[in-house]
Amino acid sequence: MNVRVRYAPSPTGMQHIGGVRTALFNYFFARAQGGKFILRVEDTDQERSTPEALQDLYDTLAWLGVEWDEGPIVGGPYGPYIQSERFGLYQEYAHRLVAEGKAYYCYCAHERLDALREEQTESKSQQQGYDRHCRELSQEQRNAREAEGIKPVIRLKVPLEGKTTFHDVLMGDISRRNKDVSPDPVLLKSDGFPTYHLANVIDDHLMGITHIMRAQEWIPSGPLHIILYEAFGWEPPIYCHLPMVMGKDGQKLSKRHGSTSVRDFKAKGYLPEALINYVSMVGWSYDGVREFFTREELGQVFSLEKINKAPGVFDYKKLDWYNGMYIRQKSDQELADLLAPYLVEAGFIHLQRTSEESTLLESLVPVVRERLKVLSDVVEMVRFLFEEIAEPAVEQLLPKNQEIPVTVTALEKSLEIIMARGDASDAELELRLSALAEQLGIKINGVFMPVRVAVTGSTVSPPLFDSIRLLGLDKAISRIERAVTILKGEVR
């Protein structure tokens, strides 16, 4: 079979984890099958569709490195691939269904529909949804409504009897009694635009889509779509409903759970390869053991059979782990380039790096690499190098159970050793400071920690000698001297 799959988002918000996972699965399936991956923009909601969202869609897919074989920008033999540009098509097909008695005009006002819905909810009525009020309108009644200037919608005449079944690759047969199928859903809105159900069925058919892979939230609409295919006399495609991505609380993943838009993940400093890898492991697995895959590898080994049926919880911690793993794989140069924008944004370096800044950046990378979970972590990690640190507090300078006088001595002697370092190696320097600790009868930490706090302003920092080297000996010395002064001031 010549596989043709599509990702068909509506540009009504930023691309999020769930949507991207669907896009990825479709893309990988197409690649693994040697088929085509098609992008189609479902902008039939004129109220909510925005150019920003559309741009975000393009940006996101580009960032992830997902290229579509047919779709907006690149074109293709079944275009246009933006539904608003296919406007006339839907009208045509909708009216065809009306002409054949398979759909009808409905003149019900929003007010009536709202009241109806409210009443049904309140009375917990068995029958929820449209009451098919206009299903059997006579020609005279219709003329009367038209004369009032009411713009009708077109609704599908869902059969009242029988049941409809569709097959899902993962779930098997799923059927629904027709009376439980959404009662006569709107196909064409009063503004002339199609609803999802209509546009989706028409385009999938016209574009020769062979497999529909979409989130499980669409399962209830499956039978409805089958009814539509039957009404048009078309062969339905193969369905494969993907498990949903949930938040920690088991609810559909949303902003409440943290960042969900890919744009946010990118801004925080997640790498596309990490996001792709992790997201692909929610709802799909290779063998339960192997967990690292590149985009290309996924495009080789992906298969529908290994998709899980149950929804999966999005685990931010595991994403962090993947991201750290991928960051550590970067070369110095790659990581420097990835980190630079964050340092620029923090105002630490210029967009056009001076040669000193370039040198500093390069020597910084090996020091921070294994400490980063996300790229933006670098900012706080190296802030002490670029900005004057706050005066360390006395308590901060003092290691546990260590008095001020010894600490002062430790600082002063350390300072001497550091200044008199000459061309001694870091290892040699470390030896000397250790010896100092021994002389003073304190732990090694009792020497290193005060110096660390004095120089970096924090008990947590990159290795001390690296920190001093990056900061510059002069600045380091004056910060240590200041610490001594602070401690001495406390004695008086």
Added chain:
RNA sequence: GUCUCCAUCGUCUAGUGGUUAGGACAACGGGUUUUCAUCCCGUCAACGGGGGUUCAAUUCCCCCUGGAGAUGCCA
């Protein structure tokens, strides 16, 4: 309310009619280390419940329970 789907450690998952139910993240403990991180080692931890079928069910069937989704002139 009604309909549909789902159900293995806290999380992502592997797996089988007979297994010590495997791996990873997290958590916790230990080691390496100048702190942190990395790295290494270890510990904790699961087949939701009840009926069947069977010599044998986590695995097959049914019910229950639990969870989710749908029920829009949103997709």
